[in-house]
Amino acid sequence: MWNTEMEHPKTEQDLVAILSLTDSEEIEKLYKAARTLTEEIVGEKVHFRGIIEFSNICAKDCYYCGIRKSNTNVERYTIPDNAVIEAAKWAWKAGYGSIVMQSGEIESDAFTNKITDLLNAIAKETNGELGITLSLGEQSYETYKAWFDAGAKRYLLRIETTNRELYKTLHPADHSFDVRINALKNLRKAGYQVGTGVMIGLPGQSVEMLARDIIFFKEMDIDMIGMGPYIPHHQTPLADSMPDFEKIKERQFQKGLIMIAATRLFLRDINIAASTALQTLNNIGRELGIMAGANIIMPNITATEYRSSYQLYDNKPCLSDTSSMCHHCMEMRLSAYGVEIGLNEHGDSKHYAKRQ
Numbered sequence: 001m002w003n004t005e006m007e008h009p010k011t012e013q014d015l016v017a018i019l020s021l022t023d024s025e026e027i028e029k030l031y032k033a034a035r036t037l038t039e040e041i042v043g044e045k046v047h048f049r050g051i052i053e054f055s056n057i058c059a060k061d062c063y064y065c066g067i068r069k070s071n072t073n074v075e076r077y078t079i080p081d082n083a084v085i086e087a088a089k090w091a092w093k094a095g096y097g098s099i100v101m102q103s104g105e106i107e108s109d110a111f112t113n114k115i116t117d118l119l120n121a122i123a124k125e126t127n128g129e130l131g132i133t134l135s136l137g138e139q140s141y142e143t144y145k146a147w148f149d150a151g152a153k154r155y156l157l158r159i160e161t162t163n164r165e166l167y168k169t170l171h172p173a174d175h176s177f178d179v180r181i182n183a184l185k186n187l188r189k190a191g192y193q194v195g196t197g198v199m200i201g202l203p204g205q206s207v208e209m210l211a212r213d214i215i216f217f218k219e220m221d222i223d224m225i226g227m228g229p230y231i232p233h234h235q236t237p238l239a240d241s242m243p244d245f246e247k248i249k250e251r252q253f254q255k256g257l258i259m260i261a262a263t264r265l266f267l268r269d270i271n272i273a274a275s276t277a278l279q280t281l282n283n284i285g286r287e288l289g290i291m292a293g294a295n296i297i298m299p300n301i302t303a304t305e306y307r308s309s310y311q312l313y314d315n316k317p318c319l320s321d322t323s324s325m326c327h328h329c330m331e332m333r334l335s336a337y338g339v340e341i342g343l344n345e346h347g348d349s350k351h352y353a354k355r356q
Protein backbone atom coordinates (compact mmCIF):
# COMPACT_ATOMS: atom_id res chain seq x y z
CA MET A 1 0.00 0.00 0.00
CA TRP A 2 1.47 3.36 -1.10
CA ASN A 3 2.13 5.83 1.70
CA THR A 4 4.12 9.04 1.93
CA GLU A 5 6.91 7.23 3.84
CA MET A 6 7.58 5.33 0.65
CA GLU A 7 8.68 8.62 -0.89
CA HIS A 8 11.72 8.46 1.41
CA PRO A 9 12.79 4.81 1.38
CA LYS A 10 15.64 4.11 3.78
CA THR A 11 15.76 0.35 4.22
CA GLU A 12 15.64 -2.85 2.23
CA GLN A 13 12.12 -3.42 3.59
CA ASP A 14 11.01 -0.02 2.25
CA LEU A 15 12.37 -0.96 -1.18
CA VAL A 16 10.68 -4.37 -1.13
CA ALA A 17 7.38 -2.64 -0.33
CA ILE A 18 7.81 -0.29 -3.31
CA LEU A 19 8.89 -3.04 -5.68
CA SER A 20 5.87 -5.14 -4.66
CA LEU A 21 3.31 -2.49 -5.63
CA THR A 22 0.68 -3.77 -8.07
CA ASP A 23 -2.19 -1.29 -7.76
CA SER A 24 -2.08 1.03 -10.77
CA GLU A 25 -3.13 4.16 -8.84
CA GLU A 26 -0.43 3.57 -6.24
CA ILE A 27 2.13 2.94 -8.94
CA GLU A 28 1.19 6.24 -10.60
CA LYS A 29 1.79 8.01 -7.26
CA LEU A 30 5.20 6.34 -7.09
CA TYR A 31 6.15 7.55 -10.58
CA LYS A 32 4.95 11.05 -9.76
CA ALA A 33 7.01 11.16 -6.55
CA ALA A 34 10.11 9.97 -8.43
CA ARG A 35 9.66 12.50 -11.25
CA THR A 36 9.09 15.33 -8.76
CA LEU A 37 12.26 14.41 -6.88
CA THR A 38 14.22 14.23 -10.15
CA GLU A 39 13.09 17.73 -11.10
CA GLU A 40 13.96 19.06 -7.63
CA ILE A 41 17.39 17.48 -7.30
CA VAL A 42 18.70 16.69 -10.78
CA GLY A 43 16.75 19.28 -12.78
CA GLU A 44 13.97 19.25 -15.34
CA LYS A 45 16.17 18.70 -18.38
CA VAL A 46 16.95 15.36 -19.99
CA HIS A 47 20.44 14.85 -21.40
CA PHE A 48 21.31 12.86 -24.50
CA ARG A 49 24.19 10.40 -24.80
CA GLY A 50 24.58 9.40 -28.43
CA ILE A 51 25.50 5.72 -28.41
CA ILE A 52 27.92 4.28 -30.99
CA GLU A 53 27.87 0.46 -30.98
CA PHE A 54 31.15 0.26 -32.86
CA SER A 55 31.79 -3.51 -32.73
CA ASN A 56 29.76 -6.62 -31.91
CA ILE A 57 32.80 -8.85 -31.50
CA CYS A 58 32.88 -10.27 -27.98
CA ALA A 59 35.13 -12.77 -26.23
CA LYS A 60 32.47 -13.61 -23.66
CA ASP A 61 29.51 -15.90 -23.70
CA CYS A 62 26.82 -14.53 -21.39
CA TYR A 63 23.84 -16.88 -21.68
CA TYR A 64 21.28 -14.10 -22.27
CA CYS A 65 23.13 -12.06 -24.89
CA GLY A 66 22.46 -12.08 -28.63
CA ILE A 67 26.06 -11.18 -29.54
CA ARG A 68 27.72 -13.77 -27.26
CA LYS A 69 30.73 -15.35 -28.94
CA SER A 70 28.99 -18.69 -29.52
CA ASN A 71 26.17 -17.18 -31.54
CA THR A 72 27.33 -18.04 -35.05
CA ASN A 73 24.22 -16.52 -36.63
CA VAL A 74 25.43 -12.98 -36.03
CA GLU A 75 27.30 -11.15 -38.74
CA ARG A 76 30.30 -9.69 -36.92
CA TYR A 77 31.44 -6.13 -37.62
CA THR A 78 33.79 -3.42 -36.42
CA ILE A 79 33.08 0.08 -37.65
CA PRO A 80 36.22 1.69 -39.13
CA ASP A 81 37.86 4.22 -36.79
CA ASN A 82 37.28 7.15 -39.14
CA ALA A 83 33.54 6.37 -39.21
CA VAL A 84 33.46 6.26 -35.37
CA ILE A 85 35.16 9.67 -35.29
CA GLU A 86 32.65 11.01 -37.83
CA ALA A 87 29.74 9.75 -35.69
CA ALA A 88 31.25 11.49 -32.65
CA LYS A 89 31.59 14.72 -34.65
CA TRP A 90 27.99 14.43 -35.79
CA ALA A 91 26.85 14.15 -32.17
CA TRP A 92 28.97 17.13 -31.13
CA LYS A 93 27.58 19.28 -33.94
CA ALA A 94 24.03 18.18 -33.12
CA GLY A 95 24.54 19.57 -29.59
CA TYR A 96 24.93 16.29 -27.73
CA GLY A 97 27.04 16.93 -24.65
CA SER A 98 28.21 13.31 -24.60
CA ILE A 99 28.53 10.05 -26.45
CA VAL A 100 28.77 6.43 -25.31
CA MET A 101 31.20 4.10 -27.09
CA GLN A 102 30.05 0.53 -26.66
CA SER A 103 31.20 -2.84 -28.00
CA GLY A 104 31.56 -6.46 -27.01
CA GLU A 105 34.34 -7.24 -24.56
CA ILE A 106 37.87 -7.63 -25.90
CA GLU A 107 40.94 -7.61 -23.66
CA SER A 108 44.14 -7.09 -25.61
CA ASP A 109 46.91 -4.54 -26.00
CA ALA A 110 45.76 -3.87 -29.56
CA PHE A 111 42.21 -3.09 -28.37
CA THR A 112 43.48 -0.89 -25.52
CA ASN A 113 45.63 1.09 -27.95
CA LYS A 114 42.88 1.36 -30.53
CA ILE A 115 40.48 2.91 -27.99
CA THR A 116 43.19 5.23 -26.64
CA ASP A 117 43.87 6.45 -30.18
CA LEU A 118 40.17 6.90 -30.86
CA LEU A 119 39.71 8.91 -27.66
CA ASN A 120 42.61 11.19 -28.57
CA ALA A 121 41.30 11.67 -32.11
CA ILE A 122 37.75 12.44 -30.95
CA ALA A 123 39.02 14.97 -28.38
CA LYS A 124 41.05 16.67 -31.13
CA GLU A 125 38.15 16.78 -33.60
CA THR A 126 35.63 18.10 -31.06
CA ASN A 127 37.81 20.64 -29.19
CA GLY A 128 37.74 18.36 -26.16
CA GLU A 129 34.12 19.42 -25.62
CA LEU A 130 32.38 16.08 -26.04
CA GLY A 131 31.92 14.03 -22.87
CA ILE A 132 32.77 10.37 -23.47
CA THR A 133 31.35 7.36 -21.66
CA LEU A 134 32.86 3.94 -22.35
CA SER A 135 31.03 0.64 -22.06
CA LEU A 136 33.66 -1.92 -23.01
CA GLY A 137 33.40 -4.49 -20.26
CA GLU A 138 35.94 -5.85 -17.82
CA GLN A 139 39.48 -4.57 -18.35
CA SER A 140 42.61 -4.23 -16.22
CA TYR A 141 43.10 -1.19 -13.97
CA GLU A 142 45.93 -0.05 -16.26
CA THR A 143 43.64 -0.08 -19.28
CA TYR A 144 40.90 1.81 -17.45
CA LYS A 145 43.47 4.39 -16.36
CA ALA A 146 44.93 4.75 -19.88
CA TRP A 147 41.45 5.44 -21.29
CA PHE A 148 40.64 7.86 -18.49
CA ASP A 149 43.86 9.75 -19.15
CA ALA A 150 42.97 9.85 -22.86
CA GLY A 151 39.71 11.65 -22.10
CA ALA A 152 36.97 9.16 -21.17
CA LYS A 153 35.33 10.35 -17.98
CA ARG A 154 32.47 7.92 -17.44
CA TYR A 155 32.27 4.14 -17.63
CA LEU A 156 29.23 1.88 -17.64
CA LEU A 157 29.72 -1.72 -16.44
CA ARG A 158 26.46 -3.45 -15.62
CA ILE A 159 26.60 -6.03 -12.86
CA GLU A 160 23.33 -7.49 -14.28
CA THR A 161 22.39 -8.96 -10.88
CA THR A 162 24.06 -8.72 -7.50
CA ASN A 163 22.77 -12.13 -6.44
CA ARG A 164 25.66 -14.57 -6.86
CA GLU A 165 23.45 -17.60 -7.46
CA LEU A 166 21.37 -15.81 -10.08
CA TYR A 167 24.58 -14.49 -11.68
CA LYS A 168 25.72 -18.10 -12.13
CA THR A 169 22.54 -18.95 -14.06
CA LEU A 170 23.31 -16.12 -16.52
CA HIS A 171 27.00 -16.77 -17.14
CA PRO A 172 29.43 -19.61 -17.84
CA ALA A 173 31.62 -20.67 -14.90
CA ASP A 174 34.63 -18.66 -16.11
CA HIS A 175 32.71 -15.35 -15.91
CA SER A 176 33.54 -14.36 -12.35
CA PHE A 177 31.22 -12.23 -10.22
CA ASP A 178 34.19 -11.17 -8.06
CA VAL A 179 36.21 -10.03 -11.07
CA ARG A 180 33.28 -7.85 -12.10
CA ILE A 181 32.97 -6.29 -8.65
CA ASN A 182 36.69 -5.65 -8.65
CA ALA A 183 36.44 -4.02 -12.08
CA LEU A 184 33.83 -1.60 -10.70
CA LYS A 185 36.21 -0.74 -7.84
CA ASN A 186 39.07 -0.19 -10.29
CA LEU A 187 36.92 2.17 -12.35
CA ARG A 188 36.34 4.33 -9.28
CA LYS A 189 40.05 4.21 -8.44
CA ALA A 190 40.93 5.31 -11.98
CA GLY A 191 38.76 8.42 -11.51
CA TYR A 192 35.63 7.68 -13.57
CA GLN A 193 32.03 8.53 -12.92
CA VAL A 194 30.96 4.93 -12.47
CA GLY A 195 27.77 3.46 -13.87
CA THR A 196 26.24 0.05 -13.39
CA GLY A 197 22.84 -1.59 -13.65
CA VAL A 198 20.87 -4.80 -13.65
CA MET A 199 18.35 -6.73 -15.70
CA ILE A 200 14.85 -6.54 -14.25
CA GLY A 201 12.43 -9.44 -14.29
CA LEU A 202 14.96 -12.24 -14.80
CA PRO A 203 13.75 -15.82 -14.39
CA GLY A 204 14.24 -16.69 -10.70
CA GLN A 205 14.66 -13.06 -9.60
CA SER A 206 12.64 -11.91 -6.57
CA VAL A 207 11.74 -8.39 -5.43
CA GLU A 208 14.08 -8.95 -2.49
CA MET A 209 16.96 -9.50 -4.93
CA LEU A 210 16.07 -6.30 -6.79
CA ALA A 211 15.91 -4.39 -3.50
CA ARG A 212 19.40 -5.65 -2.69
CA ASP A 213 20.56 -4.53 -6.15
CA ILE A 214 19.52 -0.97 -5.23
CA ILE A 215 21.27 -1.26 -1.85
CA PHE A 216 24.38 -2.39 -3.76
CA PHE A 217 24.23 0.73 -5.98
CA LYS A 218 24.29 2.81 -2.80
CA GLU A 219 27.03 0.83 -1.09
CA MET A 220 29.21 1.13 -4.20
CA ASP A 221 28.54 4.87 -4.32
CA ILE A 222 27.44 4.55 -7.95
CA ASP A 223 27.02 7.72 -10.05
CA MET A 224 24.94 6.48 -12.97
CA ILE A 225 22.49 3.67 -13.61
CA GLY A 226 21.71 1.96 -16.93
CA MET A 227 19.18 -0.83 -16.41
CA GLY A 228 16.21 -2.29 -18.18
CA PRO A 229 13.69 -5.09 -18.28
CA TYR A 230 15.00 -8.52 -19.24
CA ILE A 231 13.97 -9.50 -22.78
CA PRO A 232 14.97 -12.96 -24.04
CA HIS A 233 16.99 -13.35 -27.27
CA HIS A 234 15.92 -16.27 -29.46
CA GLN A 235 19.49 -17.38 -30.34
CA THR A 236 20.75 -17.83 -26.79
CA PRO A 237 20.69 -20.61 -24.16
CA LEU A 238 18.02 -18.61 -22.30
CA ALA A 239 15.77 -18.34 -25.37
CA ASP A 240 13.08 -20.48 -23.77
CA SER A 241 13.54 -19.15 -20.25
CA MET A 242 10.22 -17.29 -20.40
CA PRO A 243 7.86 -19.20 -22.71
CA ASP A 244 4.94 -16.95 -21.72
CA PHE A 245 6.89 -13.72 -22.33
CA GLU A 246 4.20 -12.21 -24.59
CA LYS A 247 1.67 -12.59 -21.78
CA ILE A 248 3.85 -11.03 -19.08
CA LYS A 249 5.35 -8.29 -21.26
CA GLU A 250 3.24 -5.55 -19.73
CA ARG A 251 4.19 -6.44 -16.13
CA GLN A 252 7.84 -6.79 -17.22
CA PHE A 253 7.68 -3.24 -18.56
CA GLN A 254 6.00 -2.00 -15.38
CA LYS A 255 8.70 -3.67 -13.26
CA GLY A 256 11.29 -1.73 -15.25
CA LEU A 257 9.59 1.58 -14.47
CA ILE A 258 9.02 0.72 -10.80
CA MET A 259 12.71 -0.14 -10.45
CA ILE A 260 13.70 3.24 -11.95
CA ALA A 261 11.37 5.06 -9.55
CA ALA A 262 12.55 3.08 -6.51
CA THR A 263 16.20 3.69 -7.44
CA ARG A 264 15.56 7.41 -7.86
CA LEU A 265 13.85 7.70 -4.47
CA PHE A 266 16.61 5.75 -2.72
CA LEU A 267 19.73 7.20 -4.42
CA ARG A 268 18.25 10.61 -5.25
CA ASP A 269 21.01 12.55 -7.06
CA ILE A 270 22.43 10.02 -9.52
CA ASN A 271 21.89 9.87 -13.30
CA ILE A 272 19.47 7.19 -14.50
CA ALA A 273 19.03 6.24 -18.16
CA ALA A 274 15.67 5.37 -19.69
CA SER A 275 16.86 2.29 -21.59
CA THR A 276 15.99 1.32 -25.15
CA ALA A 277 14.70 -2.00 -23.76
CA LEU A 278 11.78 -0.03 -22.29
CA GLN A 279 10.82 1.07 -25.79
CA THR A 280 10.99 -2.52 -27.02
CA LEU A 281 8.17 -3.37 -24.63
CA ASN A 282 6.16 -0.18 -25.01
CA ASN A 283 6.19 2.29 -27.89
CA ILE A 284 6.52 5.24 -25.48
CA GLY A 285 8.67 3.31 -23.02
CA ARG A 286 11.58 5.72 -22.82
CA GLU A 287 9.31 8.73 -22.30
CA LEU A 288 7.53 6.87 -19.51
CA GLY A 289 10.95 6.00 -18.06
CA ILE A 290 11.67 9.75 -17.84
CA MET A 291 8.30 10.33 -16.18
CA ALA A 292 9.22 7.61 -13.64
CA GLY A 293 12.49 9.22 -12.55
CA ALA A 294 15.09 8.70 -15.31
CA ASN A 295 16.95 11.74 -16.69
CA ILE A 296 19.16 10.37 -19.49
CA ILE A 297 18.30 9.11 -22.99
CA MET A 298 20.77 7.35 -25.27
CA PRO A 299 19.74 7.92 -28.91
CA ASN A 300 21.43 5.46 -31.24
CA ILE A 301 24.00 7.17 -33.51
CA THR A 302 25.45 3.94 -34.91
CA ALA A 303 25.43 3.89 -38.74
CA THR A 304 22.17 2.23 -39.85
CA GLU A 305 23.90 -0.57 -41.81
CA TYR A 306 25.34 -2.06 -38.57
CA ARG A 307 22.38 -1.71 -36.24
CA SER A 308 20.65 -5.02 -36.94
CA SER A 309 23.84 -6.91 -35.97
CA TYR A 310 23.94 -5.40 -32.47
CA GLN A 311 20.99 -6.95 -30.68
CA LEU A 312 21.59 -8.13 -27.13
CA TYR A 313 17.85 -8.95 -26.91
CA ASP A 314 15.05 -9.52 -29.43
CA ASN A 315 13.03 -6.79 -31.19
CA LYS A 316 15.34 -3.87 -30.46
CA PRO A 317 13.70 -0.75 -31.94
CA CYS A 318 15.02 1.88 -34.41
CA LEU A 319 17.14 -0.62 -36.41
CA SER A 320 16.38 0.97 -39.78
CA ASP A 321 16.64 4.60 -38.58
CA THR A 322 19.46 7.05 -39.17
CA SER A 323 21.10 9.13 -36.42
CA SER A 324 19.12 12.22 -37.53
CA MET A 325 15.85 10.29 -37.46
CA CYS A 326 16.54 9.04 -33.92
CA HIS A 327 17.48 12.55 -32.81
CA HIS A 328 14.35 14.25 -34.18
CA CYS A 329 12.13 11.39 -33.07
CA MET A 330 13.38 11.66 -29.46
CA GLU A 331 13.04 15.46 -29.54
CA MET A 332 9.42 15.18 -30.63
CA ARG A 333 8.64 12.41 -28.18
CA LEU A 334 10.06 14.33 -25.22
CA SER A 335 8.48 17.65 -26.16
CA ALA A 336 5.09 15.87 -26.10
CA TYR A 337 5.75 15.39 -22.38
CA GLY A 338 6.95 18.98 -21.91
CA VAL A 339 10.50 17.77 -21.29
CA GLU A 340 13.41 19.99 -22.34
CA ILE A 341 16.67 18.55 -23.69
CA GLY A 342 19.93 19.86 -22.22
CA LEU A 343 21.89 20.43 -25.43
CA ASN A 344 25.60 21.32 -25.38
CA GLU A 345 25.81 20.27 -21.72
CA HIS A 346 27.60 17.26 -20.28
CA GLY A 347 24.83 16.54 -17.80
CA ASP A 348 27.25 15.00 -15.32
CA SER A 349 25.88 13.12 -12.36
CA LYS A 350 25.15 15.52 -9.49
CA HIS A 351 26.20 12.73 -7.15
CA TYR A 352 29.64 12.65 -8.74
CA ALA A 353 29.95 16.44 -8.57
CA LYS A 354 29.16 16.36 -4.85
CA ARG A 355 31.81 13.72 -4.19
CA GLN A 356 34.40 15.94 -5.88
Ligand code: SF4
Pocket residue numbers: 058059060061062065066067068069103104105137312
Ligand atom coordinates in the same frame (compact mmCIF):
# COMPACT_ATOMS: atom_id res chain seq x y z
S1 SF4 B 1 26.60 -9.16 -22.38
FE1 SF4 B 1 28.43 -8.04 -23.00
S2 SF4 B 1 30.13 -9.34 -22.32
FE2 SF4 B 1 28.30 -10.63 -22.28
S3 SF4 B 1 28.30 -11.65 -24.30
FE3 SF4 B 1 27.04 -9.77 -24.49
S4 SF4 B 1 28.41 -8.18 -25.24
FE4 SF4 B 1 29.67 -9.88 -24.48
